[in-house]
Amino acid sequence: MNKSWQKWLTxxxxxxxxxxxxxxxxxxxxxxxxxxxxxxxxxxxxxxxTLETYQFxxxxxxxxxxxxxxxxxxxxxxxxxxxxxxxxxxxIARSKRCNLLIILVILPLSSNFLIRIYAWMIxxxxxxxxxxxxxxxxxxxxxxxxxLLFSPFAVLIALVYVHLPFMVLPLYANxxxxxxxxxxxxxxxxxxxxxxxxxxTFPLSMPGVLSGAALVFIPVLGMFAIPEILxxxxxxxxxxxIKEQFIVxxxxxxxxxxxxxxxxxxxxxxxxxxxxxxxxxxxx
Amino acid sequence: MSQLELRNVTRRxxxxxxxxxxxxxxxxxxxxTLLGPSGCGKTTLLRLIAGFELPDEGQILxxxxxxxxxxxEKRPVHTVFQSYALFPHLTVAQNIAFPLKxxxxxxxxxxxxxxxxxxxxxxxxxxxxxxxxxxxxxxxRVALARALINRPxxxxxxxxxxxxxxxxxxxxQVELINLQRExxxxxxxxxxxxxxxxxxxxRIAVMNRGRLEQVDEPARLYCFPGNRFVADFVGHINQLEAxxxxxxxxxxxxxxxxxxxxxxxxxxxxAAGMQGIFAIRPEQVRIGTELTELxxxxxxxxxxxxxxxxxxxxxxxxxxxxxxxxxxxxxGHEYHAxxxxxxxxxxxxxxxxxx
Numbered sequence: 001m002n003k004s005w006q007k008w009l010t011x012x013x014x015x016x017x018x019x020x021x022x023x024x025x026x027x028x029x030x031x032x033x034x035x036x037x038x039x040x041x042x043x044x045x046x047x048x049x050t051l052e053t054y055q056f057x058x059x060x061x062x063x064x065x066x067x068x069x070x071x072x073x074x075x076x077x078x079x080x081x082x083x084x085x086x087x088x089x090x091x092i093a094r095s096k097r098c099n100l101l102i103i104l105v106i107l108p109l110s111s112n113f114l115i116r117i118y119a120w121m122i123x124x125x126x127x128x129x130x131x132x133x134x135x136x137x138x139x140x141x142x143x144x145x146x147x148l149l150f151s152p153f154a155v156l157i158a159l160v161y162v163h164l165p166f167m168v169l170p171l172y173a174n175x176x177x178x179x180x181x182x183x184x185x186x187x188x189x190x191x192x193x194x195x196x197x198x199x200x201t202f203p204l205s206m207p208g209v210l211s212g213a214a215l216v217f218i219p220v221l222g223m224f225a226i227p228e229i230l231x232x233x234x235x236x237x238x239x240x241x242i243k244e245q246f247i248v249x250x251x252x253x254x255x256x257x258x259x260x261x262x263x264x265x266x267x268x269x270x271x272x273x274x275x276x277x278x279x280x281x282x283x284x
Numbered sequence: 285m286s287q288l289e290l291r292n293v294t295r296r297x298x299x300x301x302x303x304x305x306x307x308x309x310x311x312x313x314x315x316x317t318l319l320g321p322s323g324c325g326k327t328t329l330l331r332l333i334a335g336f337e338l339p340d341e342g343q344i345l346x347x348x349x350x351x352x353x354x355x356x357e358k359r360p361v362h363t364v365f366q367s368y369a370l371f372p373h374l375t376v377a378q379n380i381a382f383p384l385k386x387x388x389x390x391x392x393x394x395x396x397x398x399x400x401x402x403x404x405x406x407x408x409x410x411x412x413x414x415x416x417x418x419x420x421x422x423x424x425r426v427a428l429a430r431a432l433i434n435r436p437x438x439x440x441x442x443x444x445x446x447x448x449x450x451x452x453x454x455x456x457q458v459e460l461i462n463l464q465r466e467x468x469x470x471x472x473x474x475x476x477x478x479x480x481x482x483x484x485x486x487r488i489a490v491m492n493r494g495r496l497e498q499v500d501e502p503a504r505l506y507c508f509p510g511n512r513f514v515a516d517f518v519g520h521i522n523q524l525e526a527x528x529x530x531x532x533x534x535x536x537x538x539x540x541x542x543x544x545x546x547x548x549x550x551x552x553x554x555a556a557g558m559q560g561i562f563a564i565r566p567e568q569v570r571i572g573t574e575l576t577e578l579x580x581x582x583x584x585x586x587x588x589x590x591x592x593x594x595x596x597x598x599x600x601x602x603x604x605x606x607x608x609x610x611x612x613x614x615x616g617h618e619y620h621a622x623x624x625x626x627x628x629x630x631x632x633x634x635x636x637x638x639x
Contacts, residue, residue, distance in 0.1 A: 185369035187356045188334055189430065190386035199382075203373045 026263070032256035041250030053257035063241070063258075070237040071265065073152075074220040077159040081167040081216050082209065084160065089171035089208075090201075098176065105168050113162070117229050120158045124148040124230070150232040158226045163219065167212040174208025175201070210277045218266050238262050287312040287470055288333065288438055293342035295328055295494075302328040304494040305342070310438075310472065315464050317473045319481040320491035321517070326474045329491075330440050333472065335359045346437060357386075362431040366443040368423045370415040376426050377402065377411040383434045397433060405429040421452050428460075432467060441473040445480060457483055478518045482506065490514045511639045515563045522569070522608050526562040526636060528554045536636055538562055542604025546580040547631040553638070560638030566611035568633040571598060571625050581628030584608065586619045600627050 033053055036044040057063050092101040108116065122128060126147065135145040148154055178201065186196045224239030231237075238258065245255030286309035295303040303325045310316045318326040331337045333344060335356030344351045351359060362383070370379050380401055384394045402408045405425040415423060424444070431439055445453050445460075461484060464471050475481055481488050482502040489499040490513070498510040509515035512523070525541040531554040538548050540562060548562060575581040584600040587607065591614070598610040598619060608627055619625055 179367075179369070181365060181367055181369040182371060184336060185363070185365060186371070186382070186386075188336075188361075188363045189383040190357050190434075191382075192357050192386075195386055199385075200371060 029256045029259050029263075033253055033260050035253050037251050037253050041252065043252050053253045056254060057257055057261065066236060066241055067238055067261065067265065070221055070239075073156065073159070073237060074217050076156060077163060077220045078167075078213050078217045080156070080160045081164055082213065085164055085167035085171055085212065089168050089175050092168070092172050093175035093178075098172075102169075102172060105165050105172075109165055114225070114229075116162065117158055117226055120154065120161070120230060121149060124154050124157070149230065150235075152231065152235050154230040155227050155235050155237075158230050159220055159223065162226065163216040166215040166219075170211040170215065171205065171208045174205050178204055207277055210273050214270065214273055217269065221266060222262060286310060287314075287347060288472070289343075289345040289348075290329075290333075291343040291345070293329075293332065293339045293344060295325075295332060295337065296340050301494050303332070303339070306494070306496055307342075308489060308496065308499065310470060312470055313468045315461070315471045315473065315484055315486045317475060317481040317485035317488045318491055319475060319478060319488050319518070321476055324491040325494040326476075326491050327442060328494075330363070330442055330472065330474050333438070334361055334363050334440055360437040361440060362434075362436040362438075363440040363442060364427045364431045364444045366446055368415075368427040368447075370423060370426055370430075372415055375412050375414055376407055376418070379415065379426055380407075380429045380433055382430060387434060389434070401429045401433050420448050421456065424448060424456060428463070432463075432469065435467070436469065438470045438472060441471060443475055444473070445475070446477075453480075460484060482518070488518075490517060492517075508635065509563070509637070512561060512563070512637050515637060520566050520609060520611075521563045522566065523561045523563050524606055524608075526560055528556055528558040528560075528636065531555055535631065538636060540604070542606070543582055543602060548634055548636055549632050551636050554636050558636075558638050560636055562634055563637055564629055564634030566597065566609040569608060569610040569627055569629050571600070571610055571612060571619060571627055573626060575626045575628035578628035579631040581626050583624065583626050586621055586623045586625055588621055589619065600625065602627070 031049075032043060034049040034051065035046060036050060036052070038044045088105075092098050092105070095101055123130060125131065126149065131148050134148070138145055182200055182204075183196050186200050191199060221237075222239045222242075223237065224243045227235050227237050227240055228243075242255050242258045242262065245251050245258060249255075288308075288310040290306055290308040293303055293306045294301070306325075306329065318329060320326045328337065332339050333351075335351065335354065338352070346359070346361070371382065374382070377398060381394055381398045384397060389397075399408075402411055405428065407422065407425055407429065410418060410422060410426075415426065418426065424447075427444070445456055448456060457480065460471075473481075473484060482505075485502055487499060487501055488505050490497045490505065492513050498505060498514045500508075500510075505514065505518055509518060509521075515521045516523070524543070526538040527541075529537040529539050529545065531537075531551060533550055533552075536548040536551050536554050538546050540546055546562070570578070571586075582602050584602045587599045587601045590597040590599075593614070595611055595613055596618070598612065600608045600610055602608055610627060
C-alpha cells in the first residue's frame with residue numbers, strides 16, 4: 001500500500017510534467033493546425049475543423065522542398081560534427097587532462113548564443129581576412145570572387161560550430177568508459193591500428209554516436225536564428241518558415257501544421273535511431 | 285634449439301628495474317610457468333614476449349628470429365588475459381573468429397576452423413550468445429578458443445584462472461593440461477598461485493624482484509629449492525637456524541640453534557662452519573611419544589591445531605622456542621594443544637640452505 005503510494009509520487013511528477021509540458025502543447029498545436037485562420041491573424045472562432053492547411057502544404061512543392069533542404073542541412077551538420085568531434089573526443093578520452101579539455105569544449109556555451117552568431121558575421125564578412133585571402137587566391141586562379149556571408153556555407157559553418165559540443169560530450173562520455181584491455185587484446189590477436197578502430201572502438205561507441213547525432217540533428221532541424229542572421233534569402237529552413245507563419249504572415253493554422261510536420265519528421269528519425277541502437281545494443 | 289629464448293633481457297620503469305638481466309629458454313610444446321609474488325616482473329616478461337612493451341636491453345628470439353621491431357599484431361604469439369577481454373559487441377562465434385578475420389582468412393576455411401573450435405571448446409550451443417550472457421567458465425573457454433584458433437607458436441596466459449572459483453579452477457586446470465597436450469602449442473603461464481604452477485607445468489621459473497630465482501621441474505622445485513626464497517614461496521616449509529658441523533658425501537651434520545645436532549642429506553655446497561637454515565616440509569615431520577627409529581628427534585609442546593578435514597596442521601613449540609609446523613593426516617592419533625610430544629624426521633629429509 002505504502003509502496004504503491006511512493007511509486008505514484010516518484011512516477012507521478014514526471015508524468016504530470018510530461019502531460020502538462022509535452023502532451024498538452026502538442027495537442028493544442030495539432031488542433032490549431034486543423035482550424036481556420038482568424039481575420040487579423042491568430043485563430044478563427046472554433047466552429048468547425050478543416051484539413052485545408054495540410055492540403056496547402058502538400059499542394060505546393062516548395063514546402064516539401066524546404067523540408068527536404070532542412071533535413072539535408074541537418075544531416076550535413078550532424079555528419080560534419082561527427083567527423084570533427086570523433087578524433088577530438090578520442091583524444092580527450094585518452095588524455096590525462098580530460099577534465100580541463102572538456103571544460104574548454106563547454107566554455108563557448110557560456111557566452112550568449114546571438115553574440116557567437118554575430119561574431120561569425122564579422123569573421124565571414126567581406127572585409128574579414130578569411131574572405132579577402134580566399135578571394136585573392138581565387139583571383140590568382142582566375143575564378144570569380146565569392147561571398148561567404150549570407151550563403152548556405154555560412155549557415156552550415158555556424159550550425160556546426162554551435163552544435164559541436166553536443167556531439168563531443170556524449171561521444172567523450174562513451175569513449176572514456178571503453179576498457180583499454182579490449183584494444184590490447186585486439187592488437188594481440190592481429191588487428192592493426194585501423195582494424196582496431198573499425199572493429200572495436202567505433203562499434204562500441206555507437207550509443208555515443210547516436211545520442212550525439214540526436215542532440216545535433218533535432219535542434220538543427222528546428223533552428224531559425226542562424227539561417228536568419230547568416231543565411232541569404234534562399235537559405236530558408238523549416239524553422240524560418242514556421243516563425244514567418246506565426247509572426248509575419250500571421251497564418252497560425254499553417255504555422256501549426258508545419259510544426260506538426262516537423263515534429264513528425266523528428267519522430268521518424270528518433271524511431272529510426274532507436275531501432276539502430278536496439279539492434280546494435282546488446283552490450284551495456 | 286629452443287623455441288622461445290630470452291637473452292639478458294632488462295626492462296626498467298624510470299628508476300625501477302622490473303626485469304634484471306633475465307635469460308631463459310623455453311622448449312617447443314612445453315608448459316612453462318612464471319611464478320612469483322606480485323611485482324616480481326612476471327607480467328612484464330609476458331608483455332615483452334607479446335610485444336606490448338620493448339626490452340631496454342637484451343633480445344627475445346622466437347624460433348631463432350629476433351622479435352625486436354615486430355609489432356604485437358604481427359607476432360605469432362597470442363595472450364589469454366586475466367579479464368579475458370572478450371569483445372562485448374561481438375558474439376561468441378565472432379569473438380573466436382576475430383584473429384582469422386584480421387588475417388583475412390578465406391571464408392570457407394574460416395567457417396570450418398570456427399566450427400571445429402566451437403566443438404572442441406564445447407561452445408557450439410553458445411555460438412550466437414554475447415559474452416555478458418556467459419558464465420565465468422564459458423568466458424574462459426571463449427578466450428582460450430579465440431587465442432588458439434589460428435594456432436600461435438606460443439600461447440601466453442596471464443593469471444588466466446584467477447577469476448574462477450576454486451572448484452571450477454580445478455576443472456579448468458585439467459582441461460588446460462589436456463588442451464596443451466592435444467594442440468602441442470607452447471604455453472607460457474603466469475601465476476602467483478604456487479599450487480596452480482605445480483599442477484600444470486612441465487617447468488617453472490620462480491621470479492623475485494625482476495630476477496629468476498630458480499628454473500626447474502615442479503617436483504625438483506618443491507623437493508630441492510635452491511634458496512630460501514624459493515623454499516618459502518613454493519609450498520610451506522619450516523626454517524630452523526643451523527650451522528654445518530661436518531659435510532661428507534654421505535650426509536651432513538648440522539647443529540640447530542638451541543636444539544642440538546641432526547643428520548641431514550648430503551650437500552655438496554655445504555662446508556664445515558657454514559651458517560644458514562635447515563628447511564623441512566611440514567609433511568616430512570612426524571609426531572609421536574616414542575620416535576626412536578628416527579635419527580632426528582626433539583621434544584616439544586603442541587601449541588595449536590588447524591583442522592582442515594583430510595589433514596591437520598599442528599604447530600609445535602620446540603625447546604629452543606622455535607615453532608615447527610607439522611602436517612598429519614587425520615586418520616591416526618590426534619594431539620591436543622598443550623600436550624607434550626616428540627617430533628622427528630628421517631635423516632634424509634629436509635635440506636640445508638645458506639642463502
